[in-house]
Amino acid sequence: MSxxxxxxxxxxxxxxxxxxxxxxxxxxxxxxxxxNLAHADPERHARTxxxxxxVAEAKGRIVGLLADLPGPKMRSGPVRGDExxxxxxxxxxLTAKDVEGDExxxxxxxxxxxxxxxxxxxxxxxxxEIVLVVDDVSEGEVVTTVIRGxxxxxxxxxxxxxxxxxxxxxxxxxxxxxxxxxxxxxDLVGLSxxxxxxxxxxxxxxxxxxxxxxxxxxxxxxxxxxxxxxFIVRAADAVMIARGDLGIQTPLTRVPLLQKEIISICNxxxxxxxxxxxxxxxxxxxxxxxxxxxxxVANAVVDGTDALMLSEETAIGDHPALVVETMARTASVAxxxxxxxxxxxxxxxxxxxxxxxxxxxxxxxAEDLGVAAIxxxxxxxxxxxxxxxxxxxMPIVGMSxxxxxxxGLALLWGVLPLEVAPMPEAREAxxxxxxxxxxxxxxxxxxAGDLVAVVAGAPGPRAGRTDFVRVVRV
Numbered sequence: 001m002s003x004x005x006x007x008x009x010x011x012x013x014x015x016x017x018x019x020x021x022x023x024x025x026x027x028x029x030x031x032x033x034x035x036n037l038a039h040a041d042p043e044r045h046a047r048t049x050x051x052x053x054x055v056a057e058a059k060g061r062i063v064g065l066l067a068d069l070p071g072p073k074m075r076s077g078p079v080r081g082d083e084x085x086x087x088x089x090x091x092x093x094l095t096a097k098d099v100e101g102d103e104x105x106x107x108x109x110x111x112x113x114x115x116x117x118x119x120x121x122x123x124x125x126x127x128x129e130i131v132l133v134v135d136d137v138s139e140g141e142v143v144t145t146v147i148r149g150x151x152x153x154x155x156x157x158x159x160x161x162x163x164x165x166x167x168x169x170x171x172x173x174x175x176x177x178x179x180x181x182x183x184x185x186x187d188l189v190g191l192s193x194x195x196x197x198x199x200x201x202x203x204x205x206x207x208x209x210x211x212x213x214x215x216x217x218x219x220x221x222x223x224x225x226x227x228x229x230x231f232i233v234r235a236a237d238a239v240m241i242a243r244g245d246l247g248i249q250t251p252l253t254r255v256p257l258l259q260k261e262i263i264s265i266c267n268x269x270x271x272x273x274x275x276x277x278x279x280x281x282x283x284x285x286x287x288x289x290x291x292x293x294x295x296x297v298a299n300a301v302v303d304g305t306d307a308l309m310l311s312e313e314t315a316i317g318d319h320p321a322l323v324v325e326t327m328a329r330t331a332s333v334a335x336x337x338x339x340x341x342x343x344x345x346x347x348x349x350x351x352x353x354x355x356x357x358x359x360x361x362x363x364x365x366a367e368d369l370g371v372a373a374i375x376x377x378x379x380x381x382x383x384x385x386x387x388x389x390x391x392x393x394m395p396i397v398g399m400s401x402x403x404x405x406x407x408g409l410a411l412l413w414g415v416l417p418l419e420v421a422p423m424p425e426a427r428e429a430x431x432x433x434x435x436x437x438x439x440x441x442x443x444x445x446x447x448a449g450d451l452v453a454v455v456a457g458a459p460g461p462r463a464g465r466t467d468f469v470r471v472v473r474v
Contacts, residue, residue: 005391005414006331007031007307009066009274010324013039013315017048022055024321025314029328031410032064034309035186037177038073049184062417064188064410066217067181069174069203071192072167074158076125077107086130088149094123094132094142101152108158114140116163124159126152128248159248164222169199170206178206181214187407190217190240195224197235204235215381215408217274220262221245229265238411239266240309243277263303268344270356270389272411275300276309280327284317294330301334306388306413344389355457355466359386362455362469366392369471372450373397375436377420381405381412383455383466388412397445399436418443426459429468437474450474 010016010025011034022033033052035045049065056063076094079101086092086103093105094113101107110116114137117123123132123144130152132144160167170191181189191203200218207213218225218236222245225232233239241262247255259275266273279297280289300308308327314320344356366374373395376384384398391413398409401422409417420439426432433454440446451473457465 002029004029004328004332005335006301006305007411007413008324008327008331009034009276009307009309009411010314010320011036011309011311012048012052013312015316015318016314016320017044017051019051019055021320022051023059025324026056026059026061026063028321028324030063030324032066032188032307032407034066034068034190034311035184036068036315037180038068038070042180045180046184049186062406062410062419064407065184065186066188066190066411067177067184067186067214068190068219069177069181069192070171071174071219072169072171073109074160074167075109075155076152076158077101077109078154079106079152082154084152086125086146086149086152088146090146090149091135092132092144092146094144096140101154106152110158110160113160114142116160116166117142118162121160121162122147124161124248125156126150127157127244128159159245161223161249164193164195164224164249167193169193169195170202174203175206178203182208182212185212185404186214187404188217188238188411189214190219191236192219193222194218194220194232194236195222196228197231200232200235212404215411221249223249226250226258229262230269233265233269233271236271237408238272238274238306240274240276241305243275259300260303263300263305266306267304267389270344270386272306272385272388272413273304274307274309274411275303275305277311279308279310280313280323283319283323283326284312287319287322289326297327297330298334301331302337302339304339304391307411339391352465355382356386358466358469359383359455360390362453363387363390363392365469365471366394366453369451369453370394371453371471372446372474373440373452375399375440375446375452375454376415377432377436377454377456378405378409379457381408383457384409384415385412386466387455388414395445397440399439416445418445429456429458429470432456432459433470433472437472441474446474448474 009032010030096111121134129150131148136143215237217238219240219242221242313323377399396415398415399418406417455469
């Protein structure tokens with residue numbers, strides 16, 4: 001059982017989607033693997049998902065699978081020689097026509113771009129490197145001036161900060177990707193380009209009424225999402241701070257403060273939060289991180305993030321396992337910084353006040369008595385999430401016989417997912433406590449004579465409730 005409480009999400013790609021590398025990533029400390037459904041094909045993703053589960057089972061580990069939906073991808077079209085240079089203070093035209101781009105014009109995948117922008121609007125090309133300002137819209141073409149020049153390569157990302165409200169967040173392509181994610185039975189789904197709580201609810205409405213339902217992770221990457229943050233956090237199951245796009249949609253200098261604000265809101269409302277983008281980017285090719293990157297990772301941990309995410313570093317990098325090891329060591333050291341218990345904002349929690357109060361009381365008792373672990377039998381994942389929200393100093397063991405729940409627990413701060421053998425429902429709370437102790441001892445997470453706290457919901461039809469805590473000796 002690792003001493004590290006902050007979780008690590010590693011993106012899989014050409015450099016890491018083989019069995020040997022996946023095994024090394026798990027050994028290095030990966031808790032959740034990310035599949036980017038915007039890239040590669042369904043067959044490859046299905047193969048990768050099978051490999052992750054097979055390797056994890058062989059190593060006796062439970063890991064989560066996160067599938068990122070593509071979102072509305074706005075891109076510039078192909079350019080001559082695959083690369084052109086746009087000079088500052090020059091005229092540049094964007095068109096929906098099928099043309100080969102050059103230094104003066106380029107096509108775009110946004111067919112109705114001319115109807116979406118107005119004079120004075122900014123358009124970002126090359127994922128934010130190049131900045132244009134709209135001068136005129138004429139006959140379906142957008143005439144701009146290059147305010148900040150740079151290298152434009154074929155099919156690079158485009159951003160329209162003032163027009164994002166006109167785009168559909170949950171596209172038909174997202175629906176198809178979600179269908180794939182459901183077939184793969186992933187544990188978490190990342191929702192791109194979320195602007196408000198309605199975008200989350202539209203995605204939730206597309207989930208099946210019965211059977212496996214992945215947790216929904218709202219990616220905060222637009223200016224609108226920042227304005228609607230409290231409502232999005234409440235609607236989503238978890239949140240991701242997508243700092244790359246966020247740094248284009250909002251002033252770059254504001255991103256560090258937004259990161260702290262988003263983490264704080266998630267902490268106070270008991271929702272898991274992932275900090276993502278360029279955390280150890282130099283290690284995509286270099287064997288060592290920069291000092292600034294180490295500070296970035298450590299600061300996110302001290303801020304209170306539940307998880308840290310690696311993207312290109314593990315997807316296409318030269319040494320993905322080394323990157324995970326570096327992140328794990330950095331997080332472990334950062335966790336030694338003293339932090340008090342988190343204070344949750346009662347008015348922003350879900351309506352089950354009894355469950356939150358019991359979870360809080362369990363953590364307080366566990367700290368006062370110095371228990372070895374907090375055991376959380378669960379059918380929905382709600383009890384370990386609530387307990388983890390109060391950041392206890394001892395391990396939290398999320399115990400379930402429902403395999404579809406365990407992968408989601410892998411994202412939660414400080415929670416060790418533990419699969420238990422299927423059994424008939426306990427007849428009363430004492431039987432639930434006894435089963436939890438036996439399972440934890442059999443798994444080697446506690447020993448005979450240890451004092452443990454068992455937090456759960458009394459047997460009954462209401463999955464998701466947390467209504468009792470007992471402190472017992474194993």
